[in-house]
Amino acid sequence: MKLSFPFDPVERAEESERCVMKNRKRLYHRFRPAPYYGGIATADAIGCSFLCSYCWNYKRNLYPERFDKYYSAREVSANLLKIARKRSFHLFRITGSEPVLGINSFNHLLEVIKNIYQEIPHSIFILETNGLILGYIKDLTKKLRFKNLWIRISLKGVDHDSFERITGAKRDYFHYPVIALKELEAQGVKAWPAVMKDLFTEEEIRRLKVFLQEYDIQAKLEYEVLERYPFVLENMEKRDFMVKKREKV
Numbered sequence: 001m002k003l004s005f006p007f008d009p010v011e012r013a014e015e016s017e018r019c020v021m022k023n024r025k026r027l028y029h030r031f032r033p034a035p036y037y038g039g040i041a042t043a044d045a046i047g048c049s050f051l052c053s054y055c056w057n058y059k060r061n062l063y064p065e066r067f068d069k070y071y072s073a074r075e076v077s078a079n080l081l082k083i084a085r086k087r088s089f090h091l092f093r094i095t096g097s098e099p100v101l102g103i104n105s106f107n108h109l110l111e112v113i114k115n116i117y118q119e120i121p122h123s124i125f126i127l128e129t130n131g132l133i134l135g136y137i138k139d140l141t142k143k144l145r146f147k148n149l150w151i152r153i154s155l156k157g158v159d160h161d162s163f164e165r166i167t168g169a170k171r172d173y174f175h176y177p178v179i180a181l182k183e184l185e186a187q188g189v190k191a192w193p194a195v196m197k198d199l200f201t202e203e204e205i206r207r208l209k210v211f212l213q214e215y216d217i218q219a220k221l222e223y224e225v226l227e228r229y230p231f232v233l234e235n236m237e238k239r240d241f242m243v244k245k246r247e248k249v
């Protein structure tokens with residue numbers, strides 16, 4: 001996919017969706033048990049509206065057309081359920097990508113979630129999203145009113161400037177993930193914001209918290225941990241970001 005920075009992320013979402021969705025099937029890279037959250041059945045999908053400098057799935061999200069394994073929602077949920085049953089997990093997620101790129105990918109996601117709840121009603125699905133399309137097409141949030149759905153919205157930047165440098169997307173879209181959060185809170189859905197703390201000063205984090213308060217966001221801000229792969233550090237440098245050294249504990 002052709003890309004020049006900064007790009008329009010809504011257009012990129014549409015283009016990505018055309019590439020990663022085929023007849024209600026979505027492009028996936030693999031299915032695996034992952035240690036996060038104490039153990040979670042994980043599907044690694046491909047395709048995103050952003051292109052974050054620290055994305056561990058950077059190349060696949062940049063060149064989705066190079067991959068060709070499409071799975072139906074039924075196949076995805078069956079793969080995840082198999083992993084969960086084998087490992088006694090009750091948590092599920094899709095990661096490495098943006099699950100919601102538009103209506104088609106959203107419907108695919110809903111079907112995966114519903115299939116899982118049908119098989120294991122007490123299971124928890126953690127939706128990891130950048131929140132762009134959920135904020136842009138606010139009505140979608142109304143369809144996410146499931147009791148056991150938890151939604152983590154990664155804010156990427158603390159302000160317009162850092163958002164643009166991290167995601168590669170135009171700065172004007174910075175507030176859409178916050179709109180998504182506000183809508184979800186209004187719908188009574190469990191949702192919270194997250195940010196990569198390693199990239200920002202205490203003062204910048206404080207200002208982000210004030211910004212969230214101005215939107216009347218009630219949920220607590222989660223801190224993400226940067227996976228310092230060499231290609232990630234290289235990409236960060238290219239986008240003019242110095243990564244802070246970790247404090248010793």
Ligand code: SF4
Nearest residue numbers: 048050052055096097
């Ligand atoms: S939003 Fe997530 S999946 Fe998309 S590019 Fe950024 S880190 Fe990768």
